[in-house]
Amino acid sequence: MSKMLDVTNPYTGELVESIKLDTIEELKEKVAKAKAAQPAWEKTPIVERAKLVMSMIDKIEEKSDEIGRICATEMAKPINSAKGECFDGGEIGRGNVERAKHLYGDVFTGTTAGREYDLGFSRREALGVVAAIIPFNYPIEMFFQKTTPALAMGNTVIVKAPSSNPLAVRMLVDCAHEVGIPEDVISFTACERAVSTQALLTHPDVAAIALTGSTETGVEMIKLAADSMKKTFMELGGNDALIICEDADVDTAVQEALEGRLYNNGQVCCATKRYLVPTSMHDEFVAKLKEKVLAIPRGSQFDPDAKAICLVTEKAAIKVEAQIQHTVEQGGTIVCGGKREGAFIEPTIIDHVSKDADVAKDMEIFAQVWPIITYETEEEAIQIANQSSYGLSGGVLAGDTVRAFRIADQMESSAVIVNGCSCYRMNEQPFGGCKASGLGNEGVGYSPEEYSRLKTYVLKGAFVK
Template sequence: MKMLINGKQTDASDGKTLEVWNPATMELIDTVPSATPQDVEAALDAAQLGKKEWRDVVLFERVAILRKFVSLIDKNLDTFAKMISAESGKTLVSCIDEAKACMGIFESYCEKAKNYGGETLPFNSEARVKGDIIFTLKEPLGVVACVVPFNYPVELYAHKVAPALVMGNAVIIKPSSDTPMCNIFLTQLLLEAGVPGAAAQIVTGSGARIGKQIAESPKIDAISLTGSTAVGVETMQNGAKNLTHVFLELGGNDPLIVFEGADLDQAVAETLAGRASNAGQTCCGTKRLIIQNSIKEAYTQKLLEALKGLKVGDPLDPETVYGPLISERAAKDVEQQVQKTIGQGATCLYGGKRYDTTYFEPTLLTDVTMDMDIAGDMEIFGPVFPVIGFDTAEQAIEIANHAPYGLSSGVMSPDICTALKVATEIEAGTCVINGCGNYRSSHLAFGGYKMTGIGREGVTQTLDEYTQTKNIALKQMLK
């Protein structure tokens, strides 16, 4: 598969490529170009024309084009889902769901855009504007760089590309080097649906090689990135010299707090939903299990039995709960983090090992305390379940807020007052009562506090962030 620059399928100017591997089978799927600085500059130059061409397409026509794009995804759904599964290692069922989520997100942004606009300001509110009619228009920012991660490459493509395009911006998409094919395929469908080639481009290559160039370019008006906190900080620094709008969704170490009296079977089910999904490679997945000491032993035993029953393996098997991690490197990182936590005093009650190169056992860690890295700034992107005990609600909140991140959270308690106390005092962008924090709708203002990032993704807010407001004053029109 090739890059799409100015509407043309393009190899890297130096001919270099990146290999795309199936993490479940370790088979080579395909290669994609490894873009050079010259290739990136060509895309940036084309986008300057594309932003004007696409901006001048009226809203109802943009919506019609994007809805045609949705229909093309639906037409290719089965083939597309197998492509996602092959390069990401995700279960086929979850890939079908993700493709459908992408379709729904585009539809939702189209509908929102048709009902989105400026406002008329208060008339005669001050003596100095007496008789003036003042109103606002929403205009596109220009060119938006969309940096898409590997873990949800289709859903997060939609959350970045859909609001940018529907409001008339041009986009340059930078996919993860692990999962570029599904993003190339989607961009091909955008062009097939009628988006101009200069308004929707995709460049492939390592972030280290081309990410800095994109972030530093004065030809970029906004960057939307989902990734690590370290990369987010670097991206913001690189964009600062041009005052580029930067939207970041970064690290997370999200808690699930379970109080005495909660239904333990439901708590375990929510734990699995929060952590086993996508082999634990989910930004808002539950990564710390904060359990009241009076029920901790009973909860841990139920969770242990549930983990023993998880089917891990072939992503194409409909009974598989999760498949491999995205790469051998990722699996080794999780293994090292587990060993570090054990070295700090935790007990590995179950699992703890990597196998078949990229697979990792469901791992239950007990005797975890707040002073361990796993309870603070160490985000484990894998199927690891650390249990931390607490006695009072105040302690639970302190443990939850101990991490430098604040993406999502969950609390389970039979006492709604206790649950609401947690929800209001926890430092996170989302708190789910009666469930885990692995929760997202297309309309949710998704994002977090502290080092989790800046800005929100969701139909209710993102159009504000992907547009700029122009004031127009009709002076002394009404005397």
Template sequence: MLIGASTAHLENGKQVDVLNPASGELIDTVTSATPAHIELTLDCAKKGRDLWAETPLHERCKILFKYADLVEANQDELALLLSKETGKAIKSAEGEMSRVGMMVRGYAERALHLYGDCLSDAQPGMEKDVIFTRRDPLGIVVCVVPFNHPASLYTQKIAPALAMGNAIIIKPASDNPLTVLRLTQLLLDAGVPPTVAQCITGSGSVIGNYLVSSPHINAITLTGSTGVGIAVAEQAAKHLHHVHLELGGNDPFIVFGDADVDVAVEDTVISRAFTAGQTCASSKRLIIHNSIKQTYTEKLVARLKEIKVGDPQSRDTDVGTLINEGAAAEVEKQVQHTIDQGAKCILGGKRDGAFFPMTVLTDVTPEMDVSKDLEIFGPVFPVIGFDTPEEAIEIANSSCFGLMSGIMTNDYKTAMKMAKALQSGGVVVGGTGNYRPPELAFGGYKMSGIGREGISATLEEMSQLKSIILKGVF
């Protein structure tokens, strides 16, 4: 853990093994935090909060620019570590790490040019007053990082929080905390004071519950499951903590009969396959016009047979493992549940340890759980037919989730009507909803979360607006 100035394992903490999910080998161990560790972290964060809030913005951003350089200088090491502990193919791990420096610089640049407002004398009685705004830090922000994209989602949280003057307490996923720990050490190497950025490891239920229940924190930003997000929101309400939640999704990809089937298939594969299906915004419901459904399905199966699932560290591998064997077993169980409801599995379906093959389900109907609220976090492709735009919208909106959506058609009038009707935080016209450049204000409707994350939005969410009134100065 990284608590205050200490990088050593602290006393009285149970050691947790970090395993390579592909081989089962021990990579390293981390300490499981006790309440004493968490209290020490909070005490340090209170000191860091005051120190960092008084640090000028230009100095904070100068440190962030240096941090971006350090990450890029260590990119190969970080990508290999990410691949080993996550089971992610090395090519995907390198792609994820390549975005970290760019995102850090983007947040820092925007923070340097985030200006306040000066209000006009719009109402009688304001003529002699000057009213202007500034943004203050929230205070202490707890950053809960998920297992699936730990480097990029870590950056989406810590960069805006630090740029806006907050102290941060980082909680990485228990399965793969090592990359996040290494990234945090580089933060300290870049000049962030050790009380300002801390990383605490161990049980999510113990650490998360303790921190969220504390009156000493000010905000929580979490990417994770909807169930965990609801529990966090309930606890946070007791102290009115600011809450930012990016949660689950069961995103639709709607493909009309006039679409280019080859392009639709390739977009489907890119969206769903290359992270082993472990992406919130990947297309998990393939809603395909019945006139092309058979052709689409045949081409999808043929394309998926080309995907090589294997050793994550091999350059020949396209897709590695799921995060652990338990996750693969859960996906297998969900696939079998869908088959029991009447679907047909025409490719894959059975795991091998933590590896899960590309899996295609046909004869899927709108009444099945997978067509609504069953989010399968694995490389599973359920194909659902439709005849009319209204039917496609009904299927798409039948889910409790509403993260992202995708539409593919050559009729842009139909596409825009669909985009307006779809209940999701973002709609991609011309591709799948798995679209997240760093600038995008990313987030969902309904049970997919609260708030937006991205360079265009998160700085405001990581700060609070203060109005300063100079009364009677004219």
């Protein structure tokens, strides 16, 4: 018997819509259809696949008001950000398609004795059926990040929506069907985790799993994928550090620290989550940051001026409340904020955080929370930044650019933003993780390779007379 999922507005608590969840049998049928449809889709010339994916992007942008509104409603994302995802994601999607169209193989000749007359060349092939696991925090952008390179490279895709906010993702898949991408080439599923595990993630006909989510979930999926040797690409958790040097401009540092935690109510994997401040700058920095944080406008997701809104669910807010309290128990002091009302967490500054506290290492807080950790030397700051098991991104602020790059070179993360906070991201950069922050890379210059495999052809004795 099918189960229903109630999707609610986290700001008001009102029911938005009830949708049917897929059963194990229904999801297995979608996998079977995707498997059957994949060879014909891959044989479709890439220029034709590209046209269809580009049309899907155009359709999503055309419907950005409608899609953005439902996204804002179901997850309390600021309305302008929700609409903006349609266009930001569209730029990513177009870049992926163009990269896929011009992703060439190599031609090579032999150099070893007995093979010097051989000719070889390689070309890209699709992986097969891809399970795209979409996160709650950037559902539209992550849809583009995963589906556009996968489809362009000839894969079929099953898009698993986040359980808290699946409605916008469903609309995105509908846009693909509206422009002529077959329903079996890209399909939508909303289902319970047990159903997904049995009918999708361990299914032998699923070739790859693409996830944006927590490290705990990523580890679980890698284990599930191991038995059938699925390819996995995982963009996982982060506890990014921002190292502020004593020669940095304090006002710039405060503004970057503020902005690094404002986006999407702080629910960003690469948001700055640890603020390393030199003792000499501490008092001025905290005083100015407090002034900025107290002035953050609050409201609903449909207030264009609001910057502090509720989290995606009350459950998420309860977790953050407990993390704040835990940090206080470990010696931290609340400068402002710290209280919860339903799904809303007050923007919070926690000062005097010990470098040995959990939040200074691996406790990732997904909210507008600023933990302040002081340091005495550059070497100590680098040590604190690197003590986390995560390595998604980071930031360095310094007056001396040479010094900033020297520090960046020693930070253990897949990206470091010099003169900025860690959540700054170029569409073209390889975005992934080192350490426990992920496997593989997303980005316009890298995703099509991830969603394909190399096949080599050798003509033995091509040059033998």
